[in-house]
Amino acid sequence: TSFGFKEIPEEEKSRMVGNVFTNVASKYDLMNDLMSGGLHRLWKDRLVSQLNPFPGMKHLDVAGGTGDVAFRILETVNSIKRRARQDPLVDHFHEETEIYVCDINPNMLNVGRKRAIERGFGDDKSLIWVEGDAEVLSFQDNSMDGYTIAFGIRNVTHIEKVLAEAYRVLKRGGRFLCLELSHVDIPVFKQLYDYYSFSVIPSVGELVAGDRASYQYLVESIRRFPPQEKFASMIADAGFQKVEYENLVGGVVAIHSGLKF
């Protein structure tokens, strides 16, 4: 490549990704804020507003890490319930909301559990933490109203398997949403972004997390991830209908969505 990266062998790749999330679990949230300038918070807000969560929903957040997306879903559901309680005309919600946070790395989930307690969600039975692989989910067919994956699909070994599993566990009418770092196609902005990702991110990774190589690999993985249109067609190939995507910040990130009919 023009940046002179060598091909990285498969097992080395998973070690590096593993390292990032094991060694950095405790620093993970700080790194997100540092590297995105806090923007990841707005991107996750946007993801959850597209999901349109509702009380009683069964939701699966895959690669859920330290719970950022799940917390937002729960907050939305709780605020709908609070508003409903003040309105005598609105029926009460009887169904229990279930938000599953599934992640392959127990360290990330542990940080998530701690954060849930800090946020006052410690006693909330709606949040369920599950260790598991996006490629072979332990959930039943047609069991979920929604599926989200934020900054998770880029680093899995087989994207197709993840999409097939998402399709399998969703109910008919269920919604798939994926937030991921994507491709910038705007001249000048693209050059600035490349400079930022190939120079700044590895340095911040080295300084804050003491791990330059892993962050360099993460940047490389962004470049390797299929562009918006291609990823959209992979989602459609998995069986989803009405596949769409929205670019944020000129394609730095994209939100892809699809429906299971």
Ligand code: SAM
């Ligand atoms: N979704 C969270 C967020 O946006 O803050 C965490 C994103 S973090 C960049 C990626 C997460 O994917 C890590 O927690 C990692 O452990 C998890 N992960 C990687 N491969 C996975 C797999 N095959 N199945 C489930 N989770 C996986």
